[in-house]
Amino acid sequence: xxxxxxxxxxxxxxxxxxxxxxxxxxxxxxGTVQIRVDNEIAxxxxxxxxxQKKLGFQSEKKGERDYQAELKQDSLPEAADGRGGAEQTxxxxxxxxTEESYMNCAVGPQKHLVAAVGSRFMGDGxxxxxxxxxxxxxxxxxxxxxxxxxxxxxxxxxxxxxxxxDSLEDLKAMENQGVExxxxxxxxxxxxxxxxxxxxxVTNMYQIAEKLAGATQVIQP
Amino acid sequence: MKENRIFCKxxxxxxxxxxxxxxxxLKQLPKFEDPNLLVGFEGSDDAAVYRLTDxxxxxxxxxxxxxxxxxxxxxxxxxxxxxxxxxYAMGGTVKTALNIVCFPETEDLNLLxxxxxxxxxxxxxAGGVLSGGHSIADEGIKYGxxxxxxxxxxxxxxxxxxxxxxxxxxxxxxxxxxxxxxDRVGEASEEAKKLAVRSMSFLNRRASEILREYPVHGCTDxxxxxxxxxxxxxxxxxxxxxxxxGAVPYIPEARAYADEFYLTAGGQRNRxxxxxxxxxxxxxxxxxxxxxxxxxxxxxxxxxxxxxxxxACKRIEELGLPCGIVGEVFPGEKKILVN
Numbered sequence: 001x002x003x004x005x006x007x008x009x010x011x012x013x014x015x016x017x018x019x020x021x022x023x024x025x026x027x028x029x030x031g032t033v034q035i036r037v038d039n040e041i042a043x044x045x046x047x048x049x050x051x052q053k054k055l056g057f058q059s060e061k062k063g064e065r066d067y068q069a070e071l072k073q074d075s076l077p078e079a080a081d082g083r084g085g086a087e088q089t090x091x092x093x094x095x096x097x098t099e100e101s102y103m104n105c106a107v108g109p110q111k112h113l114v115a116a117v118g119s120r121f122m123g124d125g126x127x128x129x130x131x132x133x134x135x136x137x138x139x140x141x142x143x144x145x146x147x148x149x150x151x152x153x154x155x156x157x158x159x160x161x162x163x164x165x166d167s168l169e170d171l172k173a174m175e176n177q178g179v180e181x182x183x184x185x186x187x188x189x190x191x192x193x194x195x196x197x198x199x200x201x202v203t204n205m206y207q208i209a210e211k212l213a214g215a216t217q218v219i220q221p
Numbered sequence: 222m223k224e225n226r227i228f229c230k231x232x233x234x235x236x237x238x239x240x241x242x243x244x245x246x247l248k249q250l251p252k253f254e255d256p257n258l259l260v261g262f263e264g265s266d267d268a269a270v271y272r273l274t275d276x277x278x279x280x281x282x283x284x285x286x287x288x289x290x291x292x293x294x295x296x297x298x299x300x301x302x303x304x305x306x307x308x309y310a311m312g313g314t315v316k317t318a319l320n321i322v323c324f325p326e327t328e329d330l331n332l333l334x335x336x337x338x339x340x341x342x343x344x345x346x347a348g349g350v351l352s353g354g355h356s357i358a359d360e361g362i363k364y365g366x367x368x369x370x371x372x373x374x375x376x377x378x379x380x381x382x383x384x385x386x387x388x389x390x391x392x393x394x395x396x397x398x399x400x401x402x403x404d405r406v407g408e409a410s411e412e413a414k415k416l417a418v419r420s421m422s423f424l425n426r427r428a429s430e431i432l433r434e435y436p437v438h439g440c441t442d443x444x445x446x447x448x449x450x451x452x453x454x455x456x457x458x459x460x461x462x463x464x465x466x467g468a469v470p471y472i473p474e475a476r477a478y479a480d481e482f483y484l485t486a487g488g489q490r491n492r493x494x495x496x497x498x499x500x501x502x503x504x505x506x507x508x509x510x511x512x513x514x515x516x517x518x519x520x521x522x523x524x525x526x527x528x529x530x531x532x533a534c535k536r537i538e539e540l541g542l543p544c545g546i547v548g549e550v551f552p553g554e555k556k557i558l559v560n
Contacts (some may be wrong), residue, residue, distance in 0.1 A: 013489070014402055021546040041486040044493070061360055132386040136551040139463065143502075143558060209374050 002031035003116065009038040009066065012014070016042045017049055020071060024053075032072050038065040046071065113148040114215035115141060117157035120164055122221045137168040137221045142174050148219065150211050152203070154184035164197040171199045184208060226291040227332055227362055232403060233289030233299070233421075234519030237445035239490040254474035259374060260311070264515035265454050266380050267310040267441055270372060278374040282307035283323040286364020290418060293332045295363060297339020298422040300432055303368035304346050304443065305484050310442040310521055312378035313370035315347040320354025321436045323363035347426055376433070381457035383439035383524030389462065389548040390530045392428040392537050393420050393509050393520025396475025403474075403483040411475035420472070420542055421518040428521050428537050428544075435529040443519030447491040449499055449557055451522055452548075461553030465560055466508050467501055470543035479510035487501045487515035497559045512559065524550060 004023045008016035011189030015095025016037045023033040037043060043059045046069045072078035122137050128200050138160070141148065151174070153161050160167055161193025162185045188194045188202065212218055225389070247262055259278060260270040265335055267280035284304035288296045290424060309314050309512050324333050338460070344351045344366070383389075400417040403409040409417075425442060432440065486515045491513045503510055520542070525533060537544050 013486040014406065014483045017484065018406055021482065039486070041489045041493075044489050045484050045486070046491075048484075048506075052480075052482075133552065136385055136553065139551050140461075140553060143463075180480070 002027055004031070004033050006033060006035040011037070011043055016056075017045055017219075020046060020049065020069075022075060024071065025028070026074060030074055032070055035069050037069065040067065043067050043069050065178050074136050075097075110147070112214055112216045113146065113219065114211055114217070115148045115151040115219040115221070116212065117151065117153050117160060117221060119156040120159040121156070134160070135166040138170050139161060142170040147174060147177055147179050149215075150180040150182060151200075152184070152208055152211060153200075154181050154187050154208065158183050158187040158191055158193055161199050162193040162220070168198050173212050175199055182207070182211075226338075227288045227293050227296065231260070232287035232296075233303075233398070233515075234378060236286050237487065237515065239458050239487075240446050240450060240494045248545075249469045257415050258377070259377060264277070267371075268307040270311060270313075270374070270377055272374045276373060277357050278372050278377070279373050280308050280311050280313035280370040281368070283321065283367035285323075285363050286517070287361055287363050289421075290404075292337035294339040294453070295422060297336035297341075298338075298343050299339075299418070299518055300364045301340040301343035301366055302422050302424050304368050304516060304522075305343065305349070306425045306442045308368055308370035308445075309425040310378065310380070310440055311370075311372060311419065312376055312437070312440065313372035314428075314434055315349035315368060315370045317350050317352045317369045318344045318347075319352060319367040320356070321363075321367060322356035323356060323359035323361065324356060325360060325362065326358045328362070334364075336362070339406055340364065342422065343422070346424055359509070378432075378437050378440035378523075380439055380441035380451075380455055383455050383458065383460065383550050385460060385550050385552040386526070386540065387438050387550040388525035388527045388544055389452070389464075389468060389515075389520065389534045389550065390432075390523045390525060390537070390544070391443070391448070391520050391547045392425070392523075392542070392544045393423065393443070393516075394470040394472050394473040395443070395516060396478075396514055396517070396542040397421055397516055398485055398514040399478045399483055399510065400472050401517070402485050403478040403481070406483065408478065408481070408483060413472055413478075416472050420520075423518075423542060425521050425541075427540050428511035431533055432521065432523050432525075435525055435533055437523050437525055438491070439524040440521060442521050443516045445487060445515040446494075446521070447488065447513045447515055448519075448547075449495055449559075450491050452557060453495055453498060453555070455522065455524065456550075456555045456557070459553075459554045459555050461551045461558065462548050463551060463558045463560060464510070464512070464548040465504075465546075466505065468545045469508075469547045470545045472509050475511055475514070476507040479507040479514075484510060485515060488513045491515065495557075498555065499559065501559045503560065510558075520544065 006019050006023050019036050059069040061159050122133035182203035185202045228393045257272040260266045270278050272278040397417040400413045441451050
């Protein structure tokens with residue numbers, strides 16, 4: 001395999017990256033670019049570049065103000081950062097998914113996380129603060145690694161899926177990620193909000209009771 | 222005119238010392254105790270504020286750096302706009318300015334004349350008075366200003382006093398560091414350069430004056446530590462900021478230049494410094510680089526209530542640069558989520 005050596009010591013970023021890019025082009029196909037730089041930040045920038053271009057990367061400190069980074073290209077450049085690379089990643093993802101679902105089965109019963117929101121405000125006290133807190137809560141919920149399976153809105157909570165714009169985007173984002181969002185129909189009727197539902201579906205008390213009873217964990221803000 | 226060019230290698234705010242290195246040194250200095258020093262080192266705020274009377278305080282700042290553009294007059298303008306900006310970030314009014322000059326003895330003095338002319342024009346535009354300066358012979362060119370402004374002690378815009386529920390308003394586009402870096406290797410388009418230069422030489426004066434008409438909860442200017450670095454300083458009170466990367470204004474070409482790896486060491490230092498405190502929720506390498514890009518004479522970043530933010534944003538947009546409401550403050554730990 002071909003190896004190209006580049007000395008970029010004494011050069012500031014972005015010059016080391018540009019020299020490395022040129023060397024990779026020169027390489028044309030499989031091979032290695034060894035590049036010497038005089039600072040660690042340049043090594044880190046080269047590492048980012050390797051990650052973006054899906055190249056193998058390793059680095060070594062040779063001495064004071066002397067580092068060597070190695071970028072390894074396995075195949076033709078088209079396959080490394082063009083369509084070929086995308087296909088490759090796609091294939092890996094499918095494999096990982098299968099492995100993950102297998103893991104889930106092995107671990108045991110699935111968690112049923114349900115959030116129950118019974119007010120448009122979070123906590124007792126100032127309504128202004130309560131509104132800010134509720135917005136913050138629903139946002140934080142949307143950022144959890146493990147999203148709830150269902151979010152139930154009832155009583156004043158019905159405002160959050162209808163008139164109140166504060167959290168609609170977060171709720172829609174969660175719905176897009178598969179979270180079931182349900183608002184109590186009786187509550188929508190009571191507050192005259194039925195025509196204003198912006199996100200999720202309508203539910204009734206039987207379903208609410210069922211969801212809460214079936215949950216392994218209920219979060220109530 | 223070929224001779225009217227200055228040699229630049231990694232100038233502007235990309236030349237700043239890294240935040241980590243700086244913090245280490247500053248921590249070791251003994252603190253000064255004076256009740257009239259309203260803003261000092263601690264909050265890593267933009268300028269120092271010292272109270273003279275109950276109604277009057279002075280705002281002091283200084284900034285200078287090597288050239289990031291080849292045209293000496295433009296460099297003078299940009300360096301001055303950048304130095305003056307710290308006063309605007311505090312909500313102050315510019316009064317006097319002093320030149321800071323490093324210039325090689327062997328270099329053509331006409332270049333220095335043009336740099337100083339650029340600076341002088343910006344001080345005039347700021348409504349200030351250029352009142353002196355200091356120059357030394359040095360290997361490379363460096364220029365900037367020491368600026369003094371005034372402010373009412375009760376109307377200081379601190380950088381770390383935002384509140385949950387606030388929206389974040391950014392008044393200039395990001396990406397000037399990446400564009401000037403691409404330019405250094407001859408890869409920036411005329412259009413990208415034009416917008417970058419226009420943005421860097423644009424005073425933050427009007428934007429600051431508009432913001433002051435609203436109850437601003439926190440304000441800073443975006444410079445060498447990047448958008449994310451300066452936003453992190455705003456979250457010192459212990460809040461989470463959610464950044465909407467789709468709403469962030471930036472110089473359009475910066476995205477392609479980042480993908481071509483026209484990156485600075487400064488950007489990577491900013492990334493290292495913030496580390497795990499920033500979480501990217503979607504994969505977008507170029508946007509990450511834009512958000513970590515050191516800015517020279519960047520825009521103001523202000524925290525206001527949603528209603529005030531959208532109104533102020535509309536008015537600031539009319540000044541002629543891309544701006545936007547780029548995120549929101551939430552209760553939580555000190556952290557930035559980029560969506």
